[in-house]
Amino acid sequence: MNRAGRVRAETERGQILVIFALVIAAVIAMVGLVLDGSSAFAQRRTEQNVVDIASLAGANAYMNTDDTVAARTAAAIAGARASATKNGYSDGVDGATVGVAVTLKSSGADVQVDITDAHPNNFARIVPGQESWDVSVTATAWAGVIDTAIGAAPWTMHIDAFNEDGSPKYDISNPQSFGTECGDYPEGELDISWTDFNGYDNVNSSEVKDILDGTSVVTATFDLTEGGQYLGQHNEGCHTTLWEKTQANLAGHDVPIPIVGPPTEPYTTCNGTTYENGCFKGWAMFHVTSASGGSDKIITGYFLDNFRGAPLTVGECTPAQAAAGTCGVIIETGDLDTYTVVLTD
Numbered sequence: 001m002n003r004a005g006r007v008r009a010e011t012e013r014g015q016i017l018v019i020f021a022l023v024i025a026a027v028i029a030m031v032g033l034v035l036d037g038s039s040a041f042a043q044r045r046t047e048q049n050v051v052d053i054a055s056l057a058g059a060n061a062y063m064n065t066d067d068t069v070a071a072r073t074a075a076a077i078a079g080a081r082a083s084a085t086k087n088g089y090s091d092g093v094d095g096a097t098v099g100v101a102v103t104l105k106s107s108g109a110d111v112q113v114d115i116t117d118a119h120p121n122n123f124a125r126i127v128p129g130q131e132s133w134d135v136s137v138t139a140t141a142w143a144g145v146i147d148t149a150i151g152a153a154p155w156t157m158h159i160d161a162f163n164e165d166g167s168p169k170y171d172i173s174n175p176q177s178f179g180t181e182c183g184d185y186p187e188g189e190l191d192i193s194w195t196d197f198n199g200y201d202n203v204n205s206s207e208v209k210d211i212l213d214g215t216s217v218v219t220a221t222f223d224l225t226e227g228g229q230y231l232g233q234h235n236e237g238c239h240t241t242l243w244e245k246t247q248a249n250l251a252g253h254d255v256p257i258p259i260v261g262p263p264t265e266p267y268t269t270c271n272g273t274t275y276e277n278g279c280f281k282g283w284a285m286f287h288v289t290s291a292s293g294g295s296d297k298i299i300t301g302y303f304l305d306n307f308r309g310a311p312l313t314v315g316e317c318t319p320a321q322a323a324a325g326t327c328g329v330i331i332e333t334g335d336l337d338t339y340t341v342v343l344t345d
Helices: 003-064 069-086 205-212 241-250 319-324
Strands: 097-104 109-120 132-145 155-158 176-178 192-194 220-222 254-261 279-292 298-303 312-314 339-343
Touching: 003 069, 003 097, 003 109, 003 132, 069 097, 069 109, 205 241, 241 279, 241 298, 279 312
Parallel strands: 155 254
Antiparallel strands: 097 109, 109 132, 132 339, 155 192, 176 298, 220 312, 254 279, 279 298
């Protein structure tokens, strides 16, 4: 082989070595991504378990601290951090960050816990900038009394479903199928009407669907002043699609129901307008056995306890409640309230 041939052959071998090295590096990087990705996913699962437990611990501490809202909030933060620490994650230790935020609701609070920790890579680190990955997770738990639109059913029932002493005519020993006359408000003890908890505009089926499945959280408070606030449809209609939605989302659940009827004496109107039966009277807990649409249009169930002539707050804390300093207070109003800790996110 002449000199020119030898030079060309050596050059080609050098090029092959470079290409081979690049291919090997790419293969190692891809394998590294798979292996480190699996390890990072396992770390994320561990972190998620920790934040779930920590948020529940914080919510439980909030609910069980018998003191001011500030004291409950401090207890929730301390409880969540203690839980995270016990499970291996402390804020500022080994590069981990643990954040706890308490958001006050109309009754109780949301406790959100966020954890971020670095995942040290073993193989993927050969790629510049991939020495480690941040793995972040979050969880939120709610503590308080069931009084939100997620918990309160978006339909109204009539005061005549109760005896004069407030006891229900239809309890667990006497369940009933409640139908509808498709009016703005219930006309009698076995009638119901849909509501979007607004009281001022027409009820829209899609809005009520969002309330039924928890997609929409409505903010409103209904009280007993000046004859009772109006709580009705403002538009007659059966809203046929809502019955099966109720079956899918609320069958087997206990929910607060707004109870309406004639204006509270000595008033002759509610909201300054005459409504024969659409004035808010109070609320009661109701067990939904089933719901059926089509030609039936009935919700079957029974009341769990006596009617309560007390305000019903739905949704998050209103500006008025914030100004009054009543946000986050867990109200003790009687046996109808259900104290709850729920992992919501």
